[in-house]
Amino acid sequence: MQESMLNIPDTNRxxxxxxxxxxxGLEMAKRLKKxxxxxxxxxxxxxxxxxxxxYQVATAGLEPRDISFPIRKxxxxxxxxxxxxxxxIGINAESKxxxxxxxxxxxxxxxxxxxxxxxxxxLNNVEKFSQPMKSVIEALEVLNSILHNLEDALVNTDxxxxxxxxxxxxxxGGPTGVELSGALAEMKRYVFPKDYPxxxxxxxxxILVEASSRLLGGSxxxxxxxxxxxxxxxxxxxxxxxxxxxxxxSTIKLKDKDSIKSKTLIWAAGIKGNxxxxxxxxxxxxxxxxxxxxxxxxxxxxxxxxIGDVAxxxxxxxxAGYPQVAQVAIQSARNLASNLINEKKGRNSKPFxxxxxxxxxxxxxxxxxxxxxxxxxxxxxxxxxxxxIHLRSIFGVKNKILILINWIWSYITYDQSLRLTFLPKxxxxxRKD
Ligand SMILES: Cc1cc2nc3c(=O)[nH]c(=O)nc-3n(C[C@H](O)[C@H](O)[C@H](O)COP(=O)(O)OP(=O)(O)OC[C@H]3O[C@@H](n4cnc5c(N)ncnc54)[C@H](O)[C@@H]3O)c2cc1C
Numbered sequence: 275m276q277e278s279m280l281n282i283p284d285t286n287r288x289x290x291x292x293x294x295x296x297x298x299g300l301e302m303a304k305r306l307k308k309x310x311x312x313x314x315x316x317x318x319x320x321x322x323x324x325x326x327x328x329y330q331v332a333t334a335g336l337e338p339r340d341i342s343f344p345i346r347k348x349x350x351x352x353x354x355x356x357x358x359x360x361x362x363i364g365i366n367a368e369s370k371x372x373x374x375x376x377x378x379x380x381x382x383x384x385x386x387x388x389x390x391x392x393x394x395x396x397l398n399n400v401e402k403f404s405q406p407m408k409s410v411i412e413a414l415e416v417l418n419s420i421l422h423n424l425e426d427a428l429v430n431t432d433x434x435x436x437x438x439x440x441x442x443x444x445x446x447g448g449p450t451g452v453e454l455s456g457a458l459a460e461m462k463r464y465v466f467p468k469d470y471p472x473x474x475x476x477x478x479x480x481i482l483v484e485a486s487s488r489l490l491g492g493s494x495x496x497x498x499x500x501x502x503x504x505x506x507x508x509x510x511x512x513x514x515x516x517x518x519x520x521x522x523x524s525t526i527k528l529k530d531k532d533s534i535k536s537k538t539l540i541w542a543a544g545i546k547g548n549x550x551x552x553x554x555x556x557x558x559x560x561x562x563x564x565x566x567x568x569x570x571x572x573x574x575x576x577x578x579x580x581i582g583d584v585a586x587x588x589x590x591x592x593x594a595g596y597p598q599v600a601q602v603a604i605q606s607a608r609n610l611a612s613n614l615i616n617e618k619k620g621r622n623s624k625p626f627x628x629x630x631x632x633x634x635x636x637x638x639x640x641x642x643x644x645x646x647x648x649x650x651x652x653x654x655x656x657x658x659x660x661x662x663i664h665l666r667s668i669f670g671v672k673n674k675i676l677i678l679i680n681w682i683w684s685y686i687t688y689d690q691s692l693r694l695t696f697l698p699k700x701x702x703x704x705r706k707d
Contacts, residue, residue, distance in 0.1 A: 293372070306355075328410065335680065343611050393544035413697065422695060436477065437477065441478075445543045446666065449634075459480050462480065484515075487514055490635060547562035549562050566580050592628075605629065605676070
C-alpha cells in the first residue's frame with residue numbers, strides 16, 4: 275500500500291505517529307498541541323472509550339454514547355492534529371514505517387498506545403464461550419446475553435435449565451468484577467422482579483470467582499474486606515481461592531472444586547497487551563506488554579515508545595510494571611510529550627515516576643471503597659467521592675450532565691431505563707427444536 279492512501283501532507287517537521295486514542299494516546303496528542311511536530315493520531319475506532327464505566331453499560335445504567343466520545347470532536351480546537359481511522363497491523367522499524375489497513379506511513383517518532391485486551395491464560399474454551407468486557411461493544415453484549423437468558427428462563431419449564439440461565443458467574447475479583455457483581459445484585463433486587471414478575475427472581479444467583487485469597491488485590495486489606503462485606507450484603511456469592519480451568523458454554527470447571535452450571539460466564543480476570551507485528555520476542559513480557567525504559571523507549575529502539583496499558587516499565591518497586599490504570603497512561607503521556615518537546619529544544623529528558631493517587635471501587639448504592647495516598651475511607655462518602663471523580667473525568671459538559679441525570683434518576687427510582695437489547699443482524703434466538 276502507498277503512503278499517499280493515508281493522504282498525510284508532506285512536511286519538513288518531524289512526524290510523531292501515535293497509535294491508539296485511549297487515555298494515553300489522547301493525552302499525548304493533546305500535549306503535543308502547537309509543538310514543532312506533525313502529529314498523526316491513528317485509532318481503529320472513531321471514538322475514545324471511558325472504560326471505567328463499561329460495567330454501567332453492561333448493567334443498563336448508562337448508554338454507550340454516554341461513555342464514548344468521537345475523536346474528531348475532541349480535537350475540534352486542535353486543528354494541527356491529523357486523525358486517521360484505521361487498524362495498525364505492523365511496524366517496520368528499519369524503514370520507520372507503520373503499516374495500517376488503509377496504507378503505510380513513515381514516522382520519525384512512534385508512540386505505541388494501543389492498550390490491552392482480555393487474556394484467557396491459554397484457556398481456549400473459556401475464550402470461546404465466556405464474555406469479556408474490554409470494549410463498549412463487549413459491555414453491550416454482556417447486557418444482551420443477561421437479558422436474553424432471563425427471557426429464556428421465563429419460558430423454560432425445566433428447573434435445571436432455569437438455574438443455568440439465571441446464574442451469572444463473574445470471574446475476576448478486581449475492580450471490574452466487584453463493580454459489575456454489585457450492580458447486577460442491585461438489578462436482581464430492584465429491577466428484575468419488576469421486569470419479570472412471572473419469574474422467581476430469588477433464583478437468580480450472582481457468583482464472583484477470584485483466584486487469590488482476597489478481592490481488590492490492588493487495594494488496602496481494609497478496603498478488600500469492606501468490599502466483600504458490601505457484596506455479601508447485596509447477596510453476591512463470593513468464591514475466593516478458586517481457579518476456573520474450563521468452560522463449555524454451560525459447565526464451568528474449577529480446580530479442586532465442584533463445577534458450576536451457568537450459561538453466563540463474564541471474564542474479567544486478566545489482560546495482555548494488544549500486539550502489533552514487527553517486534554522481536556524479547557521486547558515483550560509474557561503478557562505481551564512492551565518492555566520500556568524510564569523514558570518510555572521500547573527496549574532496543576531509540577524512536578519507538580510505548581505508554582499506557584501496553585507498556586511495562588519494570589523496576590524493583592514494580593516488578594511487573596506499573597498497574598494498568600488510567601492515571602499511569604495519562605501521566606506517562608505527559609512525561610513523554612514533554613520529553614519530546616524538550617529534546618527538540620536541546621534540553622534533557624526526565625525519567626518517568628508514577629505518582630499513585632490511590633484506588634477506588636464502587637460496590638453499589640451508597641457503597642464504595644476509596645484508598646487515597648494518605649487517607650482511606652469506605653461507605654457513603656466514598657461513594658460520593660467515586661461519583662465525583664468519575665464524573666470529572668468524563669468528556670464534555672453534555673455527557674457529564676446526561677450521566678449525572680441518569681445516576682440521580684436511578685437513585686430516586688431504584689431503576690435504570692436502558693434495558694434494550696440491540697441485536698446484531700445475524701443473532702440467533704435459541705430454539706426448542
Ligand atoms: C472494564 C474496565 C474498567 C476499568 N476501570 C478502571 C478504573 O476504575 N480506574 C482506572 O484507573 N482504570 C480502569 N481501567 C483501566 C483503564 O481503562 C486503562 O488503564 C486505560 O484505558 C489504559 O489506557 P490506554 O490508552 O493505554 O489504552 P486504551 O484506553 O485501551 O486505548 C487503546 C486505544 O487503542 C486503539 N487500538 C488498539 N489496537 C489498535 C490498532 N491495532 N490500531 C489502531 N488502534 C488500536 C483502541 O481502539 C483504543 O482506542 C478499567 C479498564 C476496564 C476494561
